[in-house]
Amino acid sequence: MGGHHPAGPHTTSAAEDAEWLRWVTKQFGSIAGEDKEISLEEFKSALQVKESFFAERFFALFDSDGSGTISLEELLEALNLLVHGNETDKLRFLFQVYDVDGKVEPWGFEGAQVCLCWVPALIPSPRAGSGSIDPDELRVVLGWCLRESAIALPEERLADLTLALFEAADKDHSGSITFEELREELEAFPEVMENLTISAASWLKPPPPPERSRWPRGLTRPYWHNHRSQVTCLGGYTSLNLLLFALAAHQHAGLGGWVMVARGCGQCLNFNCAFLAVLMLRRCLTWLRATPIAKVLPLDQHVVFHQLVGYVVLLLGAVHTGAHLANFSRLAQRDGHHVLTEYLLSPRPGVGGLGDTASQTGLLLQALLLTMLTFSSPCVRRSGHFEVFYWTHLSYISIWTLLILHGPHFWKWFAVPGGLFVLEKVVGLAGRRAGGLSIVEVNLLPSKVTHLVIERPQFFHYKPGDYIYLNIPAIATYEWHPFTISSAPEQQETIWLHIRSLGQWTNKLYEYFQQPKLSSLEPKPLSRSLREKRRHRRAQVGVDGAQLLANAECYIDGPYGTPTRRIFTSEHAVLIGAGIGITPFASILQSIMHRYRRRKQSCPSCHYSWCEDLPDEEMTLRKVDFIWINRDQKHFEWFVSLLTKLEMEQAEQEPGGRFLEMHMYMTAALSKNDMKAIGLQMALDRLAAKEQRDSITGLRTRTQPGRPDWSKVFGKVAEEKRGKVQVFFCGSPALAKVIRVHCEHFGFRFFKENF
Numbered sequence: 174m175g176g177h178h179p180a181g182p183h184t185t186s187a188a189e190d191a192e193w194l195r196w197v198t199k200q201f202g203s204i205a206g207e208d209k210e211i212s213l214e215e216f217k218s219a220l221q222v223k224e225s226f227f228a229e230r231f232f233a234l235f236d237s238d239g240s241g242t243i244s245l246e247e248l249l250e251a252l253n254l255l256v257h258g259n260e261t262d263k264l265r266f267l268f269q270v271y272d273v274d275g276k277v278e279p280w281g282f283e284g285a286q287v288c289l290c291w292v293p294a295l296i297p298s299p300r301a302g303s304g305s306i307d308p309d310e311l312r313v314v315l316g317w318c319l320r321e322s323a324i325a326l327p328e329e330r331l332a333d334l335t336l337a338l339f340e341a342a343d344k345d346h347s348g349s350i351t352f353e354e355l356r357e358e359l360e361a362f363p364e365v366m367e368n369l370t371i372s373a374a375s376w377l378k379p380p381p382p383p384e385r386s387r388w389p390r391g392l393t394r395p396y397w398h399n400h401r402s403q404v405t406c407l408g409g410y411t412s413l414n415l416l417l418f419a420l421a422a423h424q425h426a427g428l429g430g431w432v433m434v435a436r437g438c439g440q441c442l443n444f445n446c447a448f449l450a451v452l453m454l455r456r457c458l459t460w461l462r463a464t465p466i467a468k469v470l471p472l473d474q475h476v477v478f479h480q481l482v483g484y485v486v487l488l489l490g491a492v493h494t495g496a497h498l499a500n501f502s503r504l505a506q507r508d509g510h511h512v513l514t515e516y517l518l519s520p521r522p523g524v525g526g527l528g529d530t531a532s533q534t535g536l537l538l539q540a541l542l543l544t545m546l547t548f549s550s551p552c553v554r555r556s557g558h559f560e561v562f563y564w565t566h567l568s569y570i571s572i573w574t575l576l577i578l579h580g581p582h583f584w585k586w587f588a589v590p591g592g593l594f595v596l597e598k599v600v601g602l603a604g605r606r607a608g609g610l611s612i613v614e615v616n617l618l619p620s621k622v623t624h625l626v627i628e629r630p631q632f633f634h635y636k637p638g639d640y641i642y643l644n645i646p647a648i649a650t651y652e653w654h655p656f657t658i659s660s661a662p663e664q665q666e667t668i669w670l671h672i673r674s675l676g677q678w679t680n681k682l683y684e685y686f687q688q689p690k691l692s693s694l695e696p697k698p699l700s701r702s703l704r705e706k707r708r709h710r711r712a713q714v715g716v717d718g719a720q721l722l723a724n725a726e727c728y729i730d731g732p733y734g735t736p737t738r739r740i741f742t743s744e745h746a747v748l749i750g751a752g753i754g755i756t757p758f759a760s761i762l763q764s765i766m767h768r769y770r771r772r773k774q775s776c777p778s779c780h781y782s783w784c785e786d787l788p789d790e791e792m793t794l795r796k797v798d799f800i801w802i803n804r805d806q807k808h809f810e811w812f813v814s815l816l817t818k819l820e821m822e823q824a825e826q827e828p829g830g831r832f833l834e835m836h837m838y839m840t841a842a843l844s845k846n847d848m849k850a851i852g853l854q855m856a857l858d859r860l861a862a863k864e865q866r867d868s869i870t871g872l873r874t875r876t877q878p879g880r881p882d883w884s885k886v887f888g889k890v891a892e893e894k895r896g897k898v899q900v901f902f903c904g905s906p907a908l909a910k911v912i913r914v915h916c917e918h919f920g921f922r923f924f925k926e927n928f
Contacts (some may be wrong), residue, residue: 201245210242226317226350227849230270256728264359267848273310305349311335312854318853322842323805330868337863338856349893353494362855368415375738402471413487414441430502433739435496435512438489445486446576447568447586452479457593459639461732473736473924483549485528487542494539497532534579541568541575559678560652598754609726612645613667615686621674622753623683628669628725637662638737638757639925642730643670648681651782653730657756657903657926661763671811673753686725694907727786736924737761737901741768742793744896747887747921749800749912751904752808757926758799758903759812766798766819769832796895800881809870820873835874836886837867842878853877883915891919899924 204218205211212361216235217228235243235251254262285755312335319326326334342350342358350358352777422433452475462472471478547553548565573591576583635641635658642653660669674683740746748758803809819833843850861867861875869876892897900916902909903926916923 186710198245201248205245208242210240210244211248212242212525216243217249224300226314227270227321230273234266234269245845261356263282264356265352267851268306268355270848271306271355271852272304273311273313274578303307305351306355307349308335308339308876313337315856318843318850320346320729321849322839322853324839324842324853324869326868327805332443334853334856334860337859341855341859360857402436402469402674403474406471412445417444418440426895429500431496431500435493435500436495438496442486442489442493442576443580443583443586444581445482445489446573449479449482450573450587450590452476452482454590454597455731455733456597456600459732462734462738467739472734475651478493479547487546490539494535497535498612501532531579531622534575538572538575538579541572544568554829559654559676560649563652597912609728612725612727617686618671619810621680621683622811623672623674623679623686625670625672625727626667627670627729629664630729633668633729633732635662635668635732636738637736637761638735638740639732640670640735640757641670641732644728644730645682645725646728647725648685652678654678655733657735657760658732659756659759661760661767663764663767668758671753671756671759735926737898737903737926739924740765740794740901743896743899744793745796745798745890745893746794747798747800747890747898748801749900749902749904751802751902751908752809754802754903754905754926755801755812756903756923758901759815762797762799762819763815765794766833770822772820794832796893797833798836798890799833800838800886802838802840802881802908804839805841807837808867809839809876811838813870813872816872816874836881837870837872837874837876838881839876839878840880841868842876850878883912887915887919887921890921898922902926 201211204215213229213232216232218226232243235247237247237250245646254266311333315338316331316335319331336519338348342354344354344357344880407833417440418437422437425432425436458472458475461467461470466472545565545568548561553562574585607891610630611628612625616626618624638657640655640657642655644653656670658668659671660667672679672682674680735757740748740761748761750756750758801809817837818836843853845851845854857868858875866873867876898919899922900912901924902912909925913923913925
C-alpha cells in the first residue's frame with residue numbers, strides 16, 4: 174500500500190506519517206458506510222463541493238478498481254499523492270481532471286503505480302483517449318469552476334476566458350494542450366504549485382498543532398502598545414472606585430460591617446451612575462476627538478465602557494441592596510417587635526432619602542436596573558426587537574429621578590454631566606423641530622442594500638466617516654438608528670446613506686421603498702444644482718438596482734465622530750472593509766482623493782503631473798491601502814463605479830508608487846492552489862492582463878480569490894516603509910479579532926469602528 178515518498182521539500186518524518194495515517198483512518202471511519210466503503214454521495218458530502226462535477230471526477234480517479242466505491246487502501250494511496258506527492262504527481266492528477274474525455278493513465282508514487290479505470294465521458298467528444306485537452310473540454314471545466322467559485326459571468330465572457338487560457342497554454346498552436354504544455358504554463362505560477370491540493374477537503378488533513386506563546390497574549394508588549402489607553406483608563410477607573418469605597422466605608426466605621434459595605438457601594442454608585450451619562454455625551458465626545466485628549470483617552474471605546482459601567486452599576490446595586498437587607502434583618506431581630514417588611518416598605522426616620530423613602534426608592538431602582546440590563550442584551554437588540562430595547566432604555570429618566578430622591582449626595586455628582594446631557598438633548602430636539610428633510614432619491618441595490626440620497630441641511634458640517642441617527646416616521650415614528658454617512662463632506666447638496674437589510678427596521682425600510690406607488694410620487698422642488706447632480710449621480714453610484722424618486726421625509730441627529738477621523742493624521746493608512754463595512758471608507762476615499770487632487774501639480778508644457786509631498790495640516794497621508802472583502806460577486810456592485818473613478822484619477826503612475834492601492838477579495842471563490850479553481854484563476858489572470866480589467870468587478874485591480882493572508886498582506890505593508898502604519902477596520906467582530914492579533918505582531922496601531 175503506497176510507495177515511498179519522493180525526496181525533497183515534501184519529505185516528512187516517520188512520526189508525522191504515522192500521525193497522518195491515524196487521522197485519515199479515523200476520518201474514513203466517520204464517513205464510510207457499514208461496508209467500510211465510501212460511496213459517491215458520502216464522498217461528495219465529505220468533500221464539501223458545491224457542484225457534482227469535480228466530486229465525480231475526483232471519485233473516478235480515486236476509485237482505482239472501478240468498483241463504484243472507495244476503500245481505505247484506495248483513499249490512502251490517492252491522498253498520499255495529493256499530500257506528499259511531488260509536482261509531477263499532482264500535475265498529472267490535475268491534467269486528468271481537465272482531460273474530461275481522456276483515458277486515465279496509471280499514476281502514483283515512483284515504484285508504486287496504480288492502474289486506474291477508464292473515466293466515463295462527461296461530455297460527448299470524438300477525441301476520446303486523446304490524452305490532451307481541447308477547447309471544448311477546457312470550456313466545460315472552466316464553466317464548472319465558475320459555479321464552484323460562485324462567480325456568474327455571461328457566456329461570451331466564459332468564451333473569452335477559455336480563449337485567453339488556451340492561447341497561453343497551447344504553445345505549439347496544435348489546437349490542444351498536452352501535459353508538458355500544461356506544466357510549462359503552470360511554471361508561471363510557482364506559488365500555486367507549491368501548495369496545490371484540494372483545499373475544500375479539510376477532513377484530509379489533521380488539525381495543525383496550536384501555537385504556544387511564552388507569555389499570555391494580554392501580557393505581551395504589542396498587546397500593551399495597542400491597548401495602552403484602554404488599560405490605563407480601566408486601571409484608573411478601578412482605582413477610583415476602590416478609593417471611593419474605602420473613604421465612604423471608613424466614614425461609617427462605627428455603624429457595623431453591613432452599613433460600611435452599603436455606604437461604600439452607595440458612594441461608588443453616585444460616581445458610576447453619573448459616569449454613565451458622561452459616556453453617552455456624543456456631541457462632547459465628537460468635539461474631544463479634535464483635541465489632543467483623543468490621543469490619551471480611548472474615545473473610540475465609549476460604548477464598550479458604557480456597557481461595562483452598566484454591569485458595574487447593577488453589581489454595586491445588588492451588593493448595596495443586599496448589605497442593607499442584612500442590616501435591616503439584624504435590626505429587626507434586635508428590636509424583636511419589628512419585621513423586615515416594615516423596614517423595606519414603610520418610610521422610617523433616619524433611613525435616608527427624600528421623606529425617609531430610601532428603602533422604597535432603592536427597591537424600585539434595583540427593579541428598573543435589572544429590566545434595563547435584561548432588554549439591553551445583544552440577543553434582544555439584534556433579534557428584530559430593537560423597539561423593546563429602545564423603550565426600556567428610556568427608563569434612565571426614571572432612574573436618575575429616583576437616584577436624586579434616594580441618595581442625598583447624588584445631585585452633586587450628577588449636576589455637570591446631567592446638565593450637559595440635557596443640553597445635548599435640547600440641541601438635538603431643536604434640530605428636529607426645524608423640519609424634516611426630503612429623501613430625494615432611493616436606489617435599491619443588490620443584497621438588499623438601500624441607498625438613500627437625502628437633502629443636506631444648510632449648516633450641516635461633518636467629517637469623513639462620521640455617522641448620524643436617522644428617523645423615518647413612515648417606517649417607525651419613534652425609532653432612531655445610527656448609520657455611517659457614505660458621501661464625502663465635499664459633496665454639498667446631498668448626503669448618502671447605504672443601509673443593509675439586517676434587522677426589523679432595515680427590512681421594513683427596503684420593503685417600503687419597493688412599493689410601486691413610490692416611483693410615481695412627485696418629488697419636492699429642488700435647487701438647480703441639486704437637479705444637475707441628480708442627473709449625473711447614476712454614473713457615480715454605479716449600480717443596477719431599482720432607482721426611485723422618493724418624497725419621504727426623514728429626520729437626522731448628528732453628526733457624530735468615529736475612529737476613522739484619525740486616518741487623515743496617519744502616514745500610511747490601511748483601510749479594511751468587510752461587506753457593507755465599506756460605507757465609512759466610501760466617504761473617506763472620496764475625501765482623500767479630493768484632497769489628493771488639491772495637492773496634485775501639473776506641468777503646463779508637457780502635462781506631466783505629480784503630487785506634492787509637502788506637509789499638510791489637513792492630511793499627512795503618504796500612502797493608502799484599501800482592502801475590501803466580500804463573500805460573493807454581487808456585493809461588489811455597491812461601490813464599483815466609485816472605485817472605478819478613483820482608479821481613473823490615478824491612471825498615471827506616480828514616481829514613488831501609487832498613492833491609493835486597492836485590494837479586492839472574494840471569499841466564496843476558491844483559491845489559486847485549489848485543483849477545482851486553478852484553471853479558472855489562471856484564465857482570469859491571463860484575461861485581466863490582456864484587457865487591463867478584472868472580469869468580476871470591471872476594475873483594473875484584480876479580485877483575489879479566498880481570504881487574505883494577513884501575514885503576507887501586512888508583511889508587504891511593512892516593507893514599503895511609507896511611514897507609521899495605522900489599520901482601520903469596519904466589519905464583523907470575529908474578523909476584527911483576527912486582524913487585531915496580526916496588527917499586534919507587526920506593531921501597527923489598530924482601530925475598529927463599531928459595526
